[in-house]
Amino acid sequence: MKDDRDLAQLRPFAASLRQEVDVARLVGNVMGRVRAHRTVTDWLDRWFRPAIVTATIAIAIGCAGLYRQTTQMPDLVSAAETRILAEAENVLP
Amino acid sequence: MTLHDEASAIEAFRNGDLSGFEWLATRYMREAVSVARGFLAVHADAEDVAQDAMVRAWNKRDRFRTGERFGPWLHRIVANLALDVLKHRRRVREEEIAVTHPASAHLQPEAVAGGRQKAERIAMALEGLPPMQRAVASLFLVEGYDHAEIAGMLSLSEGTVRSHLSLARKRLRELLQEFAESAS
Numbered sequence: 262m263k264d265d266r267d268l269a270q271l272r273p274f275a276a277s278l279r280q281e282v283d284v285a286r287l288v289g290n291v292m293g294r295v296r297a298h299r300t301v302t303d304w305l306d307r308w309f310r311p312a313i314v315t316a317t318i319a320i321a322i323g324c325a326g327l328y329r330q331t332t333q334m335p336d337l338v339s340a341a342e343t344r345i346l347a348e349a350e351n352v353l354p
Numbered sequence: 355m356t357l358h359d360e361a362s363a364i365e366a367f368r369n370g371d372l373s374g375f376e377w378l379a380t381r382y383m384r385e386a387v388s389v390a391r392g393f394l395a396v397h398a399d400a401e402d403v404a405q406d407a408m409v410r411a412w413n414k415r416d417r418f419r420t421g422e423r424f425g426p427w428l429h430r431i432v433a434n435l436a437l438d439v440l441k442h443r444r445r446v447r448e449e450e451i452a453v454t455h456p457a458s459a460h461l462q463p464e465a466v467a468g469g470r471q472k473a474e475r476i477a478m479a480l481e482g483l484p485p486m487q488r489a490v491a492s493l494f495l496v497e498g499y500d501h502a503e504i505a506g507m508l509s510l511s512e513g514t515v516r517s518h519l520s521l522a523r524k525r526l527r528e529l530l531q532e533f534a535e536s537a538s
Contacts, residue, residue, distance in 0.1 A: 265494075265501075265519060267523060267530050267534075268495060268519060268526070270530070270533060270534070271472075271495050271526070271530070271533065272495055274472040274533075275476045275495035275496045276496065276498065277473045278476065278477055279496050279497060279498075280391075280397045282384045282387045284380060284384055285380075287383050287401060287404065287405055288376065288379045288408075290405055291379055291383075291405050291409055291412075292375075292376055292379070294409050295409060295412050296372070298409075298413075299372075
């Protein structure tokens with residue numbers, strides 16, 4: 262096509278705009294970033310996530326225990342009241 | 355694991371093997387920089403985008419479909435990242451042009467005086483094109499790729515590549531006339 266032939270005339274001059282690419286350096290940078298990210302994600306998978314899960318379970322158990330205690334407190338209080346009243350009846354003339 | 359060809363490298367890459375990824379990165383880094391350079395004025399920015407695209411390709415390897423070619427998939431990532439950079443930098447494009455021109459900073463030393471001026475004019479003319487036209491024209495003129503290669507790199511049809519070059523040619527018309535006159 263005429264269009265491309267015309268444009269192709271510019272190629273010898275435009276080629277001087279081309280820059281060398283240091284492939285080894287760039288690939289080295291990329292591999293360094295990928296390996297560092299993998300180290301972090303491996304650490305997270307091995308230690309952090311299990312720790313979070315364990316902590317979550319422990320907190321849930323603790324909350325369940327607290328809940329049981331608070332819901333049982335009225336029963337404990339009324340049982341204590343009953344005992345005190347019974348002892349008071351025995352003591353009082 | 356010893357990798358002999360792209361197919362085994364891709365298989366290793368999909369399985370999360372870094373040696374496969376390194377093989378592919380080495381094979382396609384130059385092209386990735388070329389594609390980014392088509393969109394971006396500064397070579398260092400193109401290198402940054404190419405590297406970011408490689409890292410993103412690794413992180414998104416689970417989206418790489420079986421049977422797909424790695425090159426075009428990577429080039430789409432590069433192009434999208436480069437366009438994102440352009441969107442954020444639109445307001446400072448005038449500064450980029452001022453920094454890169456006179457373009458002697460990124461011309462090869464062997465460019466002769468007359469050729470240097472022409473190369474600078476071409477660089478300035480390319481800068482004035484819309485992003486996709488600039489990418490296609492730059493890959494054609496500067497990097498020397500043909501229509502089919504450019505179509506594969508930018509996930510375009512060859513017809514679309516020719517259309518972009520035709521539009522770029524209209525904008526480069528003045529330059530072409532001047533060069534034609536000086537050659538005659």
